[in-house]
Amino acid sequence: MTFKYENVYINDTSTITGPYERKGPLSTYFDKSYDDFYFGMKTWEQAEEKLITESVDLLLYKLARTRFDVDLHIGGDLLNQIVASNYAASTLGIPFFGIYSACATSVEGLILASNMIESKQIKNCICTASSHNNAAEKQFRYPVEYGGPKPKTDTFTTTGAASAYLSYNKRGIKVESATVGTVTDYGIKDAFHMGAVMAPAAASTLYDHLKDTKREADYYDLILTGDLGIYGRKIFKDYMKTEYGISLKNYDDTACMIFAEDNKEAYAGGSGPACAPLVTYSYIFDKMKKGELNRVLLIATGALMSPTMVNQKLSIPSIAHLISLEVTE
Amino acid sequence: MEKNKYQNLVKKYTPKENVLGNGVTAFIIGGFMGMLGEFLIQFYSYVFSIPTKEASTIMTVTLIFAGCLLTCLGFFDKWVTSAKCGLIVPITGFAHAMQSAALEYKKEGFVTGIGANMFKLAGSVIIYGVCSAYFFGLCRLIVMGG
Numbered sequence: 001m002t003f004k005y006e007n008v009y010i011n012d013t014s015t016i017t018g019p020y021e022r023k024g025p026l027s028t029y030f031d032k033s034y035d036d037f038y039f040g041m042k043t044w045e046q047a048e049e050k051l052i053t054e055s056v057d058l059l060l061y062k063l064a065r066t067r068f069d070v071d072l073h074i075g076g077d078l079l080n081q082i083v084a085s086n087y088a089a090s091t092l093g094i095p096f097f098g099i100y101s102a103c104a105t106s107v108e109g110l111i112l113a114s115n116m117i118e119s120k121q122i123k124n125c126i127c128t129a130s131s132h133n134n135a136a137e138k139q140f141r142y143p144v145e146y147g148g149p150k151p152k153t154d155t156f157t158t159t160g161a162a163s164a165y166l167s168y169n170k171r172g173i174k175v176e177s178a179t180v181g182t183v184t185d186y187g188i189k190d191a192f193h194m195g196a197v198m199a200p201a202a203a204s205t206l207y208d209h210l211k212d213t214k215r216e217a218d219y220y221d222l223i224l225t226g227d228l229g230i231y232g233r234k235i236f237k238d239y240m241k242t243e244y245g246i247s248l249k250n251y252d253d254t255a256c257m258i259f260a261e262d263n264k265e266a267y268a269g270g271s272g273p274a275c276a277p278l279v280t281y282s283y284i285f286d287k288m289k290k291g292e293l294n295r296v297l298l299i300a301t302g303a304l305m306s307p308t309m310v311n312q313k314l315s316i317p318s319i320a321h322l323i324s325l326e327v328t329e
Numbered sequence: 330m331e332k333n334k335y336q337n338l339v340k341k342y343t344p345k346e347n348v349l350g351n352g353v354t355a356f357i358i359g360g361f362m363g364m365l366g367e368f369l370i371q372f373y374s375y376v377f378s379i380p381t382k383e384a385s386t387i388m389t390v391t392l393i394f395a396g397c398l399l400t401c402l403g404f405f406d407k408w409v410t411s412a413k414c415g416l417i418v419p420i421t422g423f424a425h426a427m428q429s430a431a432l433e434y435k436k437e438g439f440v441t442g443i444g445a446n447m448f449k450l451a452g453s454v455i456i457y458g459v460c461s462a463y464f465f466g467l468c469r470l471i472v473m474g475g
Contacts, residue, residue: 043436138433145429146450147406149351149413152344187332188339196339200330234342242338243330 001180002212007168008114008175013281014059018159024259029282044135051161052088059163070094075128076105104302106277107321111178113166124167131272133157153193155271162277174326181205181320189315195232198301201320203239221293226276226300227255229268254279276300296325351413358415396424426450
């Protein structure tokens with residue numbers, strides 16, 4: 001399912017990160033980075049909530065607007081009952097839709113907002129996506145201070161929140177089209193190899209998009225996947241070639257960009273709902289505004305993993321949503 | 330693409346874990362842990378003039394304390410990761426598993442947090458440790474008569 005948009009623009013964005021992203025290669029592009037994991041709060045969950053409210057406030061400050069000027073807030077995160085977003089929404093007091101697609105949440109939010117703006121149901125919308133490394137580890141994996149060895153294919157959840165302000169005012173980056181992904185399951189049960197879980201979802205969404213829009217892959221200056229990681233990126237490229245006969249040249253993965261690739265602490269790269277928007281809203285948008293990139297395709301990939309279902313020996317389904325971004329001026 | 334075919338593709342790009350290297354690391358570090366334990370037993374039995382059986386209990390307590398303290402100080406997890414299973418299999422690993430879970434849930438209260446979650450990782454070790462001790466004890470009774 002592909003939507004075309006004529007009047008939707010991402011006017012501005014804000015990005016706030018934790019300490020590991022600060023040490024990464026893109027640190028200078030983020031609006032703000034913290035040195036610790038608590039940001040003055042008592043728990044990691046509350047810290048993530050603070051990241052979201054702070055990133056929205058920072059965004060509104062950049063736009064010289066108040067919370068009352070915003071029609072809608074769409075947001076999601078990784079935690080159970082998307083608590084970080086729900087609690088942030090209760091502080092912000094903007095009409096709110098909470099969404100969950102694991103690490104594809106950011107683009108799902110952008111698509112929903114774009115549809116409503118295009119149909120003039122709303123004038124503007126703030127989309128947020130966030131993740132917190134320690135809060136996610138605690139919920140999905142082992143205690144944070146537990147040091148059991150992990151395989152090389154494991155990914156490292158990013159800590160951060162990214163917000164985007166969308167409206168029909170012709171300013172910033174144009175949202176040109178979007179493709180909604182289908183949930184795919186290729187029988188991968190390894191919760192430490194999310195790249196392998198998500199690669200077919202990303203590939204099928206990309207293929208659907210190219211088919212619907214009758215475009216070639218090189219129509220885009222850059223095709224970005226969300227968080228496939230070092231090994232998932234290779235699987236994705238090979239899969240695109242063998243399954244669809246499409247070879248990708250102008251392709252990268254945000255998981256491999258947010259941390260240095262030789263950073264052993266990050267294993268195969270970053271992950272989490274914040275990974276793709278943190279890189280896109282800062283580094284990629286900066287390049288687009290400078291004119292180095294004109295057409296960018298962002299495919300946010302989400303592994304719909306639940307520890308309960310993994311323990312029941314079921315394979316992990318995944319989804320990928322895609323959005324096409326353009327510079328118009 | 331069929332699932333089997335895809336799984337082969339995944340296998341092609343999945344890096345091999347260095348099983349031999351990890352094993353050797355764990356063997357050497359685990360061996361040193363054993364040496365440290367033996368040293369502590371000898372040390373306690375010499376200093377306090379007690380039999381080695383009692384000294385070995387104090388040695389166990391010492392290693393558990395060290396494992397817990399270093400976990401709380403925040404760097405034992407990095408040691409455990411680099412030592413592979415060299416620090417997990419000995420008693421320090423058990424202490425580390427319990428302490429890290431307790432730390433994680435301390436903000437959710439004594440009963441609903443620490444009490445309910447402290448055995449999250451270590452619980453299995455206790456259950457199957459007790460069961461297998463019982464089973465092997467029974468085998469010994471049958472074969473050797475006690």
